[in-house]
Amino acid sequence: MEQIIAMRNKVDMVEIISWNDYGESHYIGPIRADQPNSQGWTEGMNHQGWLSIIKIYSTAFKTGKYPSSGDSITLWSRPHPKGATATAPSNPRPSGWQNTDDNVYAFITISAPATIVISSGNNTRSWGNVPAGISKFSLSSAPGSIGAKITRSGKTIKEYSSGSDFQYTE
Numbered sequence: 001m002e003q004i005i006a007m008r009n010k011v012d013m014v015e016i017i018s019w020n021d022y023g024e025s026h027y028i029g030p031i032r033a034d035q036p037n038s039q040g041w042t043e044g045m046n047h048q049g050w051l052s053i054i055k056i057y058s059t060a061f062k063t064g065k066y067p068s069s070g071d072s073i074t075l076w077s078r079p080h081p082k083g084a085t086a087t088a089p090s091n092p093r094p095s096g097w098q099n100t101d102d103n104v105y106a107f108i109t110i111s112a113p114a115t116i117v118i119s120s121g122n123n124t125r126s127w128g129n130v131p132a133g134i135s136k137f138s139l140s141s142a143p144g145s146i147g148a149k150i151t152r153s154g155k156t157i158k159e160y161s162s163g164s165d166f167q168y169t170e
Helices: 002-006 049-063
Strands: 072-076 103-110 114-120 123-130 133-140 146-152 155-161
Touching (some): 114 133, 123 133
16 A cells, blocks of 8 residues: 555556455455355455455545544454364465465554554563554464553553454364
C-alpha cells in the first residue's frame, strides 16, 4: 500500500479486489448467505478488519496525507500452519501454499509513542517506544489465541484477545 501511495501522482485509480470472492478467500466485505458453496473457506473467517486498513490507505492515496486514526489494533492469521492438510478433500492446498510464513500479523495505529505487545499462544513479543503513526509487526504463530496490547505510560490504551473465537492449532 505504501508503494501505491508513493506513486499516487503517476496513477489515476487503484482497484481493491475483491469484495466477495469467497472461493479464493479474497473478500473484504461481509460474508453473505448466498455464497456459492464456499463455506469451507469462509466459516469463522471474517475479513472485514481490512476495511479499516483500506480506509486509512485510500485517504492517503486520495489526499497525499495519512489521516490521524487514533489507537487501533488489527490482527490477522491463518488458523493452522501453512503445511496443514485439509480434512475436506474439496479444499486442497492452494498453489503457492509454501510461499508464506506461519505468523500472526499486526497493523497498529497509535496517536502517540507507545509500547506494543503481540501474542500468539505462548509466544509473546514486545516493542517499546514505537512512534506515532502506522506500524506493522509479525510474530511466529503458536497454538492458542492471538492478541495485542497498546500501552502508554504504563496504562493499557487498547487490548484485544481472540479468546476462544480464534485459535491457532497445529
